[in-house]
Amino acid sequence: MLGNSSAGASQVQRPTAPVPAQAVRFTTPVVETPGIFILTGWLWRFLRLLVLLPVQFPVSVATVAVSVTVYVLTGWLGLAALWTITDIALLVWWRRWPHSFKARVALRALATWRRFWIYRRHWQPVLVVSGLAESYLERQYLPQIRGVTCSAWADRVRVKLVAGTAPAEFEQRVSELAHGFGAPSCRVEVRGPRDLVLEFPRRDMLAEQIDALPVPDDPQDVDLGALPVGRCEDGQPWNLRLHGTHVLTVGVTGAGKGSVLWSTIRAMVPAIDAGAAQVWAIDPKRMELSYGRNLFARYADAADEAVSLLEDAVGAMQERAERYAGRKRVHVPNTRDPFVVVVLDEVAFLTAYHPEREIRRRAENAIATLTSQGRSVGFCVLAALQDPRKEVLNLRNLFPDKIALRLDEASQVDMVLGDGARDRGGNAHLIDPDLPGVAFVKLEGSPAPVRVRAAFVTDADIDHMAESYAASRAEDSV
Known part of the structure; x- marks a missing residue:
């Protein structure tokens, strides 16, 4: 008895493990939808389809209705005759x-x-x-x-x-x-x-290289506000506006900046020949623009000459503005006051990479003056650049129109085309390296970037333009 009592006492005193609290679970009651409501929904969808089908697909519905009617009235023979006549009519339509x-x-x-x-x-x-x-x-x-x-x-x-x-x-x-x-x-x-x-x-309209576009025969056909330089993704011509704006072209080496520059110059040749337009070219590399020296009113490759050319352009622009003050507000290209395009290849050489600080300062001041004051009096800056960062060119916001060729980084897309351009499909950093000249631009009236490709102007095309222009000027002098 004592043994049993002690055993019972020990059982009573043994501590018990705490029972964990159970989490409260809430369940959403499931209510079965009555079958009548399901059938009503199906019937409503069916009736809605019958009403909207002729409106959305009138030709298909009419074709089926006529075919069924002819079959009911004439049988298989009449239906076969109807479709034979229809096929012949479609074939004639397609061929004619x-x-x-x-x-x-x-x-x-x-x-x-x-x-x-x-x-x-x-x-x-x-x-x-x-x-x-x-x-x-x-x-x-x-x-x-x-x-x-x-x-x-x-x-x-x-x-x-x-x-x-x-x-x-x-x-x-x-x-x-x-x-x-x-x-x-x-x-x-x-x-x-x-x-x-x-x-x-459905397919890439810009996959094949675009040959140099034909040069207009008549200077009157040259629209400096819409120069044909290539093709848009939808197959329409890509027209680049120069008169009344400034254009900055940005792209890595081999992206096709030369195609943009030379296609623009090529479209202007009749106006250059007639004296209504001039090109002042700066070519620090001495490779891209040197082929067409005969086409240019001014040409410079050395840094000091290039800065002097820019400052001369500023002087000519200010002299013209002084003559226009109080007399006229819109520039019309003519032989006395031609439209002047300052083509500046590798602009970063003058604004960031040149070792002399004074050269960089003078170049920046001249470019800033031209881009901020030149549009209304017929001066335009067409510049090409590889790196769009602010420390390379802090004047990029003075260029209203920008062209984004193939870029190195995704962040550079918004630097060139503006905030949100990459989100709207302007993926210039994803352009295939085997497609030089392909770019994204913002066309007037559309916030979304448009994919374009500039025509490829060969060295032979440039030589032919320069020789033809030189021969034409020689004939005029005689």
């Missing part, structure tokens, strides 16, 4: 008027196919993975495809945004959208409130 057939039939059929097979099929997964789908009260909301149109080179997908979202969210995800839909790139165009267009190129 190919451009009209392509615009009204082929591209529309392609747009319908790509709308369903490419965009509608992948729309939800691409937008969800890229972070463009919105959620509210455990329900997912997606931007809606309002339509797809096709051009010769790209698809344009019109999108209705979810209320409360902004186009900037799409602009920041152009890379994800391009890869998601298998396109080389993506560009966002804002049409209005909650209305934007996504442009997806």
Whole structure:
């Protein structure tokens, strides 16, 4: 008995382990949707499809309706005859008027196919993975495809945004959208409130080298505000404005800065020949611009000569401004007051890399004066640069128009094209090194950078221009 009592006492005194507190779990009650509501939803979608289908796809619906009607009235023989006649008519249309057939039939059929097979099929997964789908009260909301149109080179997908979202969210995800839909790139165009267009190129229109563009025959055909220098990504001409602005071209070695400079000069040759325009060239490398010395009113390669040329340009600009003061506000190119383009290759040599501080100071002062005061009196600076950092050229904001060729770093894109340019698709740092002359620019009226390519002007083209101009000047002197 004693043994049992002691054993019981020891059992009572044994400490017990604490029981951990259980976390409170909240569960959302699951309520089954009545079947009548599900059937009503399906019926509503079906009726909505029947109403909207003829509006969205009138040609397809009309084709099916006519085919069914002919089959009911005449049977298989009548339907076969109808389609045979239709095929012959389409064939004649295609052979006789190919451009009209392509615009009204082929591209529309392609747009319908790509709308369903490419965009509608992948729309939800691409937008969800890229972070463009919105959620509210455990329900997912997606931007809606309002339509797809096709051009010769790209698809344009019109999108209705979810209320409360902004186009900037799409602009920041152009890379994800391009890869998601298998396109080389993506560009966002804002049409209005909650209305934007996504442009997806189907092929690269700039993959092949562009030969030097033809020189206009008549000086009257030269528009100094829209000089043809290459091609845009959509196949349209790339026209560079010089009159009334200044242009800064930035790109690494081999990116194609020479193509931009020489294509611009080539487009001006008739005006140069007529005396309505002049080119003052500075070539510190003595390699890029030296081929065309006969085309230039002034040429310098040594640093001291280059600075003197810049200061002479400032003097000529100020003399012209003094004559214009109180008399005229708009410069019109003519032989007395020609449009002067100061072409400055490797501008960093004069502003940052030259060992003499006085040379750098004088060059910066002259360039700043020209770019801040020269536009209204017919003076333009067309400069080329490799490194866009402030410590190399702290005057880049004085150039209203900038061209971003292939760059070294992603951060340099915004330095050249402005804040947010890379988010809008201006990926100049990703340009293929095998595509010299390809660049991103901002065209007037469009905040999104546009991909372009400058024509390639060969040494033979430059020699021919210089010789023809020299012969023309010799004939005029006689």
